Structures are given as C-alpha cells and as structure tokens.
Amino acid sequence: MGLSKTFKGGVEAVGGVDLTVERGEIVGFLGPNGAGKTTTMRMLTTLLPPTSGTATVAGHDLLADPRGVRRRIGYVSQGGGINPVAPPARELELQAMLYGMRREEARARTREVMTRLDLAGLEDRPGGALSGGQRRRFDLAFGMLHRPALLFLDEPTTGLDPQSRANLWDHIRALRDEHGVTVFLTTHYLDEADALCDRLLIIDHGRIVAEGAPAELKTGGRTLDEVFLDITGRSLREEAGV
Numbered sequence: 001m002g003l004s005k006t007f008k009g010g011v012e013a014v015g016g017v018d019l020t021v022e023r024g025e026i027v028g029f030l031g032p033n034g035a036g037k038t039t040t041m042r043m044l045t046t047l048l049p050p051t052s053g054t055a056t057v058a059g060h061d062l063l064a065d066p067r068g069v070r071r072r073i074g075y076v077s078q079g080g081g082i083n084p085v086a087p088p089a090r091e092l093e094l095q096a097m098l099y100g101m102r103r104e105e106a107r108a109r110t111r112e113v114m115t116r117l118d119l120a121g122l123e124d125r126p127g128g129a130l131s132g133g134q135r136r137r138f139d140l141a142f143g144m145l146h147r148p149a150l151l152f153l154d155e156p157t158t159g160l161d162p163q164s165r166a167n168l169w170d171h172i173r174a175l176r177d178e179h180g181v182t183v184f185l186t187t188h189y190l191d192e193a194d195a196l197c198d199r200l201l202i203i204d205h206g207r208i209v210a211e212g213a214p215a216e217l218k219t220g221g222r223t224l225d226e227v228f229l230d231i232t233g234r235s236l237r238e239e240a241g242v
C-alpha cells in the first residue's frame with residue numbers, strides 16, 4: 001500500500017509503509033520517538049490524508065471509502081480525551097446516541113461496556129476524580145462503544161502502574177478472544193509488547209524495519225529491549241533533531 005506522509009516544510013514522517021494486520025490479532029507498532037507511529041496511525045484512521053499510497057482498513061479502502069473505514073474502527077488517542085468536569089458515563093451515553101442508538105439502547109450499551117471494563121459504580125464520577133487506570137478504561141470504553149471490528153490504541157498504558165497495566169491488557173485480550181476484535185496498538189513498553197502482542201512491527205525513520213512474533217524477533221537469547229536497540233540504534237532521536 002506504500003503509505004507515506006511528508007508534512008509541509010518537507011519533513012518525511014512516513015516513507016512508504018506496507019503492513020498487514022490479520023483479523024483477530026493484537027499487533028504492536030513499535031519505534032523510537034519520532035519514528036512515524038502516530039502519523040501512520042492517524043492515516044490509517046482517516047484523520048490525516050496520506051501524501052501517497054493507500055490501504056484497506058477493516059475491509060474498506062482508505063481513500064475511496066473513508067466513511068466505511070470510520071464506521072468499522074475505534075480509535076483511542078495518546079493521552080485520551082476524558083473531560084475532567086463531566087462524568088464520562090454520561091458522555092458515553094451521548095456518544096452512543098450519536099452512533100444512532102436510542103436513549104434506552106444507549107444506556108444499556110453504556111452499562112454493558114462499563115461493566116465489562118470494571119467501571120460499574122462510577123456513573124456519577126467526573127473525569128477529574130478518576131484514577132489513571134479508570135480514565136484509560138473509560139478511554140477504551142469510548143473506543144469500543146460502537147463494537148468496532150478493529151481498534152487502534154495509541155500508547156494505551158502510558159503512565160499506569162503495573163496493576164492497572166496488567167488489568168488493561170486483560171481487557172484488550174478479552175476483546176480479541178471473546179469478540180474477535182483486531183487491535184493495533186503503539187507502545188514504548190517492550191515488556192508490554194512481549195506479553196500482549198501476537199505480532200510486532202518496528203518502524204524507524206518512517207519505514208518498517210522488522211516484523212514478527214515476539215518469540216521470532218528475540219533470537220540469540222536477547223530480550224526484546226536488546227533486539228529493539230540492535231535494530232534501531234542507541235542515538236537519542238530528539239537530540240538528533242529528527
């Protein structure tokens with residue numbers, strides 16, 4: 001599909017990415033800061049027009065049928081978007097109505113998703129009074145509300161304690177195992193990639209540089225961290241101005 005993106009000013013963020021994600025797998029998209037992960041994800045979710053190339057996402061062509069893509073995917077952005085003042089439970093109901101559900105159905109779906117994600121009992125709690133783990137689970141609730149076949153998660157567990165991370169992994173696995181949802185996620189935590197993902201794609205300087213199951217990549221008794229550094233090098237990206 002050769003997806004690429006060059007920003008105004010000439011920064012080539014993504015330079016011809018070809019990737020395939022199979023239905024029902026959890027794919028980890030790894031890469032150093034500035035490698036092009038978020039830019040790729042924003043193109044795959046129709047939020048950013050590619051400079052060239054296209055892709056088939058959840059069975060629909062990105063350029064020819066972006067509405068078809070949007071209907072079938074969920075997207076949870078880096079850092080999420082929970083309103084600190086309003087209870088996210090109420091906003092979930094409104095969101096469900098925006099997806100075309102009637103009030104009763106929206107209420108029922110909100111209850112169902114919240115129960116699934118261990119959020120029952122938090123119906124009246126404003127976003128600002130939630131723990132980091134609860135906030136991230138609400139972010140996930142927004143992403144899965146309309147039963148997408150494919151879920152994009154940009155750094156879903158950043159800033160969470162080990163318990164909350166493990167809990168979120170369980171929820172992500174359950175989406176795959178019980179509903180056949182395909183998950184495409186970025187993370188900087190390589191232990192997370194190792195434990196959670198069926199397959200990994202490593203991007204660097206806007207190009208895919210390695211791909212495989214965690215066990216396939218960890219050759220020669222190396223940890224995933226070692227493999228990652230061997231592939232992408234040890235220089236700091238921000239200081240190189242990339």
Ligand SMILES: Nc1ncnc2c1ncn2[C@@H]1O[C@H](COP(=O)(O)OP(=O)(O)OP(=O)(O)O)[C@@H](O)[C@H]1O
Nearest residue numbers: 007011013031032033034035036037038039040242
């Ligand atoms: N709107 C923009 N305008 C110009 N350059 C941009 C823009 N967005 C991203 N870039 C540049 O494109 C490159 C890729 O950025 P991107 O955010 O996709 O990386 P990333 O892999 O998601 O990084 P991180 O791990 O830090 O989130 C970087 O060099 C970045 O500075």
